Each structure stands twice: as structure tokens, then as C-alpha cells.
Amino acid sequence: MAAQQILIDGRWRAAHAASTFRAENPRTREPLPEEYPVSDWSDCDEALDAAVRAGAELRQVSADRLAAFLDAFASRIEARKAEFVEIAHAETALPVTPRLADGELPRTTNQLRQAAAAAREGSWAMATIDTKNDIRSVLGPLGPICVFGPNNFPFAFGSVSGGDFAAAIAAGNPVIGKANSSHPGTTRLFAVEALAALAETGLPPATVQLIYRTKHEDGERLVSDSRVGGTGYTGSRSAGLQLKAAADRAGKPIYLELSSVNPVVILPGALRERFDDIVGQFATSCLMGTGQFCTNPGMIVLLAGEESERFIAAIGAKFQAAPVGTLLSRSVASALARGLQTLRAAGAKLVTGDTPGGGAGYSHANSLLQVSGSDFLKNPEQLQTEVFGNASLVVVAADSAEARRVLDHLEGNLTGCIYSDTAGSDDAIYAELESPLRQRVGRLLNDKMPTGVAVSPAMNHGGPFPATGHPGFTAVGIPASLRRFAMLQCYDGVRPQRLPASLKNTNPNGAMWRLVDGQWTQKDVT
């Protein structure tokens, strides 16, 4: 069978490839029929040249047309919803419903439409006008954006469909998508519909391009190429750090989402007050999607006591009773087993799990480990190993001072939660623990688990390194996520007719918020 074609410069064509790969059905461990090429550098090179040309054209295109493309793409995805769900299910084993059909697909089209609305409205670009000095600035396109999507969200974080894609396009950039090797067919189908939507709305065909895989060194070459504007990457920490090093050397922005254990602190009063509720919330959050979320609660911090012992036992029972889900791929399954081994070698004790999951697919038993605060502090680095999947580590601190030391040793995380009682008995400890946690996480939650990531303007799906590569940006949430793929462009004394629409005296659509002489306004400059 001929390998699937890549999409370069508006044309599906055979890749220049020395090898191919096949995805697997995670429920059967059987390879799926289609072959996909591992592109040589020449494919990347051609994509970059085409993207540069498309980028130059896009800079002349109105925001309305970018928005029209994103809307048209969303509608086309909905029209083939059944096919998207089917192929994604085959490639990832994620449940058809509610996950793929009712959750992730609507979320994806919603993101595309939010991005379209943000592009049309224009406030994301923070147009700033100083009338006295006639200096004006606005965020403008960064250039071709490479998007490396993760394995766990074939739609909502997909390389040519997800949040990075939508943000990059809405900010006026062409995208070169690198499919995730676990779901290349899903990604290919998105590219088919994207190309059709580009034709429908008259955008340059090279606005969206797709390759499936490259050699590692070509990936590094891609993100650091002088023609690239920047990169969005979501995936494993080791591969991400390789790309980061290459991009950093070349001075190319790269936004990464790498790893996070998402500490959840549950204070004694909360356990006393809402024991069953919290047990249920935690078990659901940790096992949902077989735990394969960036914001999966991978570490629970408790204070020593009878209630905490009872909590660990209750979670252990829940984990044993819950069905074992299928993991996304062979590599996820082996990384999960390896991660648990690392934690145990570093001193964590098994509460339940860490056995093969049974069945025909990739799986591992729901696993709960525990370690004392003092043992954690002997080896905090190893004990923060992210175990991606249906597993979590409970850290039992002797007291609040030890809990604080545990938090002081945390790496950067996407999220951090604190559960406390409503009567106020936990408030003093909350105050003690909030400060170290706050500085180490992008999103601080009260009394709920971190797995829900609303697409809200106020969301931060980001955090200090190594959760991401820069603590000032979010990968989820519009309009903020658009600003990652932009450069600040100042116009100093530039003649009025030469200014971009966003910086002319007349507000281009009457709706764009602009910072004029220090005040946010939707009015014209008079």
C-alpha cells in the first residue's frame, strides 16, 4: 500500500521519505492499515518556503477573512463529525461518547469559532495609540508557526485543528502541522477539511500544511529555521526540551507544554466536612480518560492523621473497583509502568495497582502510591516524575510546616488546588500554604479538581517551567492564547494611509478595544 500523502503548498503529494510508520489500535495492539511517511528535510524545506509566501499574503488579508476560514473549517468538521469520531476512536481508544462526540469535538469547533470571533473583533492585538507623540503599536503576525500536537487530544489540541492551530491562524500566521504519530489519520482528515475551507474562503492554500513525522534532527532544524516565526508544542518533556534548546539557540519563540503533576492539597477540615464528595471527585478526576490529561491530579498532599489514612484507603478501594481504561499507545503504557517504577524506587509505597491492566489493549491497573513528607523531601526530584495516566501519588506530611516544605520543593506546574472546609478551621493552614503554591502554578483552584480546563478569557493553561517554557502565556483561553504567536509592531510617525487598519484613527469595526492615550476605548481617535 502506498503511504498517505502529505499536504504541502495546497497539494497532496507523496512525501520524500526513507521510511514509514503505522498507528496502532490501542484496544487491540494491532497496527492500523494505513502507512504514513517519515518526511526527509526536503519536505520541511518546501513547506517552509510555501509558508513564507502564504504568510506574506496573509498579512494583506483582512481579519474578517481569517475568521471566515476558521468558521468554515468548524462547520466542515461538524459535517463530518461521525467520521472524525470514528477514526479518532480507532487511533486513540478514547470513548466515542461522551468524550469524543459530545466533549472534545464540540470543544474544538467552539475554539475555532471563538478564535474567529477574536480575529474579527481584533482586541486581542492590544492596539495602543499615543496621539501626542504619534506612536502606535499593535501585535502582528509572527510568521509561519510549527504546531506539534499531543497524543491525548486528537481534536482539541490537534496540530491542524486545536488551540495552538486556531490561535496561530487567528493571529494571521500560516501553520505547518506535525501530526502526532498516535493519530495521523485523524490529523490527515482535519487537513483535508482545512484545505477545502481555505479554498472556500479564498485564503492561500499553504496557510495549512501537514507532515506526519520527521527525524528528530529535522524537527530541531524546523523549529530553529530562519523562515519560521515560532512553534507550539505539547507533548513529552524530553522531546520538548530538545526542541526548546534548538529554538532557543536560534532565538525563535517556542511555547511548550511539557509536564505537570498538578498538586492537590486537601486540608483536614475539608476531609472531615466533605469526605465522600472529595473521594468521589478525586477518583473521577484521576481516572477520567484513563488519567491522560495534562492537568491530571498526579499528586495529593495530605496532613497526617486518621482521616487521611481513611482517605487513602477509600481512594484505593475506588481505584480497585473502577474499570481499567485503555491507554493511548504502547509508549504511554510503557512510560506509565516506568514512571511508577521510578516513584517506587525513590521511596513511594504501593497502595494499589501497578500491575498489568489485563485485556487485549494497552493498559495498566489504576495505581495509587503514597510517601511520607519526610521521605518526599529526601528525593523531591524523582518523586515529582510525571506519571501520565491512571496513577497518582499521595504525599502525607507530618504537619503544615512539612507540607509547606513539600510545596517549596515543587517544580512549576500547570495547576495547584487547595481543598479547605467552609467553617474556617482550615483557613490558617490555607494562608500558610497558598503562597508557596501560588508561585509554582499557573492556575490555583479552590475546592475542585484541576481536570476541567474551560476555554475562558481568564483561563491560564500555563505555568512556570517545566510545566511550560514561559510563565507569562496560556495555551488555552481566547484572546490571550493568540498573543503567543505575535510580534509587537510599532509605527513611529508612519503616515496615516500606511498604518494597518487597527491603528488608523477610525476604529476599524467599532468593536475593537484599543488603548488610546492610556484609556481602553472602542471609539475612534479624534
Added chain:
Amino acid sequence: MAAQQILIDGRWRAAHAASTFRAENPRTREPLPEEYPVSDWSDCDEALDAAVRAGAELRQVSADRLAAFLDAFASRIEARKAEFVEIAHAETALPVTPRLADGELPRTTNQLRQAAAAAREGSWAMATIDTKNDIRSVLGPLGPICVFGPNNFPFAFGSVSGGDFAAAIAAGNPVIGKANSSHPGTTRLFAVEALAALAETGLPPATVQLIYRTKHEDGERLVSDSRVGGTGYTGSRSAGLQLKAAADRAGKPIYLELSSVNPVVILPGALRERFDDIVGQFATSCLMGTGQFCTNPGMIVLLAGEESERFIAAIGAKFQAAPVGTLLSRSVASALARGLQTLRAAGAKLVTGDTPGGGAGYSHANSLLQVSGSDFLKNPEQLQTEVFGNASLVVVAADSAEARRVLDHLEGNLTGCIYSDTAGSDDAIYAELESPLRQRVGRLLNDKMPTGVAVSPAMNHGGPFPATGHPGFTAVGIPASLRRFAMLQCYDGVRPQRLPASLKNTNPNGAMWRLVDGQWTQKDVT
């Protein structure tokens, strides 16, 4: 003589230093009397510990008190203006007037007061509230900020007085200043007054600390230390890239201003229309401050023709006639001579200059070089060597197509200018050249030279690598420059009484602009 003391944790004390250095008077090449220590790592280590403690305290301090400190500091600087000007003049040879006394010092206190006003008002932090989901986010302090100031602005970019310093403090961070070795005495005097202003306003004494110099490897260790929030660096490209590599490996934000040749394109119609005016503007801009500006026009692009030849001759005459200024230091003088050598070895021809400048101080004759567009394209990398000082290179392109190819080969720059006539005869070429230039510069100017950098909210003193390390940020301009030293902090379902003031329903001062449910407003959330 005992070496000067460093300022650590609110106390002036002797450094742990294996060696010392002395600054020189650039007008006489004589060492100045004071000795300054080259700190060992233990000084950095102690400063970091103290800064972490100060940072934790600062997070509890109201923005009003940060602002009060910045205002008090500005007033104290003004009260000792004569001393500041005197010592800076001795250390840098920059003219007392108008430069130091009438230009840079007022600019510096103005920046501090603008930063105070921004902190007090609070809009810089972009508080964002989603009432439906009860998700709220705001930019918060990043942690201890290391500031490495440059040689050429002893006040306005000084490590404990300049734009990075003011922005870092206004955003709520403590600063560890590393003095520039060419003006340690000026920096010391700022630290004296900063410490007094901290006492006056009740901020933690370790909010401002000062060391003078470290070994290179300790500088790299400093910017990548886990206790550091981030770094601001302005200086030479080679040293900056070393620091960048270290910070990048540790995932620590570092904002750099490295080098820029600031291309100025002068189109034929403009030369015909305003010949004398443009000659005057260019000569003034290039020789002002002996050319030692980050935005010095180091490259002029002309189209071949009689008028352009006449322009080069006129500039040459101006350069010869103008007095030769004193350079900031021995290293600036030797780098300037070396840079001219590099340009000449790469094919640039001498129009005038490139001889010793004469006199007792560090100097080099005002130097103008020229190269054809085709020769430039044979060696674009070498011919973009930044020659920091009173020198510039004219590139004469055969036609607009060649000029475009020249621009296509430019590295990232802080600024780019295009001069065109007012009658419209240059408009077609403007349109052709604007696009490649726009993508390669942070600030695009029309019909004026780039050396003026107004402290305006719309200013961009930034640009693509290697002008800076990230094209989305500006080092000058308030409030935008504050956002470099901040992390995005999201509060998801956090109880109302635990929210920071900026995110509570009630607008904390009635003046802070907040993005509430997609609309910028100064009103309370109802």
C-alpha cells in the same frame, strides 16, 4: 584603599572577592581612584536568599507602597542631581549638558514616576474576570529579577535606576542589580539612594541589592538559579548570548537587548525633495552621543544614482567636519576599530574616517563606509556587524529589487526607517520595501531617524532576535515593559476573600482597567 562595599540584604558590606577592578576616565584613559570588588558566588547566593525573602514580603505589599518607593527614589535622585551628573560624566565622558543633566536624568526620574503611576493604577496587570465560570487571572510578580545594565545609559538603563529596574519593581519584584563595569560609582550612588527610599517607604531592604561584577560563570549561574524569577540584560551580543543560553536551559525568562544596525532606507524622491534636511538629520543622529545608542542608524540603504553619490559625499564631509566625540571605554573603542575592520574585510569601502580619533581619550574618527548592494548580498552576515559608535555603512542597491533582497537578508533589528517624498513618487517603492522591513524590526519609522526613543505606552524598544530575545516585548514604554517581569496567575473558583485586590468584584481603585466578560471596564463587577 579598601574596595567599595556591595549592598546585600539592606546592608553595605565588603564583598567576598578574589579580585577588584577600577573604572577609567574615558577622556584621559586614567583609572579612577575607587576600587570595586569582583564578587564570588557566595555574594550572589546571599543576595538570592535575601531577594526570595523580600519577594515574599513584597507580594503582601500594596501597589501604592511600591509606587511610593519609586516616587521617593525619583525625588532623592533629583536632590543629588549634581553628584549623579558629576560621577556619571567622570565615568562615561557623556556630556554634562544637555545629555546627562537635561536629558538622561529627567528621563530616568520620569520613568520611575511613570512606573509608580502604572503600579498605582494597576491596568498593566491585565486583570481578566470571567463571571460565568468564576475564573479570574492577573499578571503577578515573577520573583527576584537580575538586571544587567549597559554602558551607554548610566542613568536611564542603569541596573538599579533604569527602565528594567523600574519595571521590575513596579511589577512587585525585588531587583539584584549587576553594575556595568564602566560606571560602578554611578550605580553605587543610585543604590545608596534606593536603600534610603526603601527605608523611607517601609519596603523590605533587600528589595534593591547591588553587586558590581562577577566571574562569567557566576553570571550564568545567577540567571539560571532556581530562586531567580527572571533577568533583564542590555549589553554586548556575545555576553548576552552566554547568559541567554544559561537562562534558557533552566527555563528562566530572560529579556535581552543585544545588537541592532537600525537600517534607514532613503528613497530617491526624498533625497531630491529634502536633501540638506536628511543629510543633517542623519549626521546628527549618527554622531550624537558619539553614536553610542542602541538605535544608532548603522546602515543606510540607498538606490544607485547621482543623488545618492552626492548624499554619500555630503555625509562624508559632515563626518569630517564634525568634532570627534569621546567613546565610553577602552573596550568600546577597540570594538569599534575591530568592527570597521570586519566591515572592510567583508568588502565595504572607506568613505571617510577609520583613523585614531586623536586627543587624550578613547576615540575613533567619525567613519563612513559604503558597499554595493550586490557586494552586500555576497556577505550579508559580516556586513551586518554592529559597529557601536560614530560609524555607519551605506549600502547602495542597484534598484528597488536589489534593495528588497538586501532587506530580505537583514537580521532582526530594533528599528527600521523609510524616508520617502511627500509628492508620492516614492510610494510604489515604499510599498515594495515596507513588508520585508516591517517583519524584521520592532519599530518602523517614516521620515525620521531612529535615535529618539520616547517613553510612550505605544513605544516598542524591542524586535526580533538578535535585536532582543523575544519579539513580543518592549524594554521601553510603560505599562508594557512591566509585563516582562510577571507571570500569569489564574484563580479558578477561589473564594472571594482570598482573591488579590485586583480580582475582587470591587475595582480596587476605580481606575484599574479590567477585562470583565470580554469588555474593558473600570467599573466593579456586579
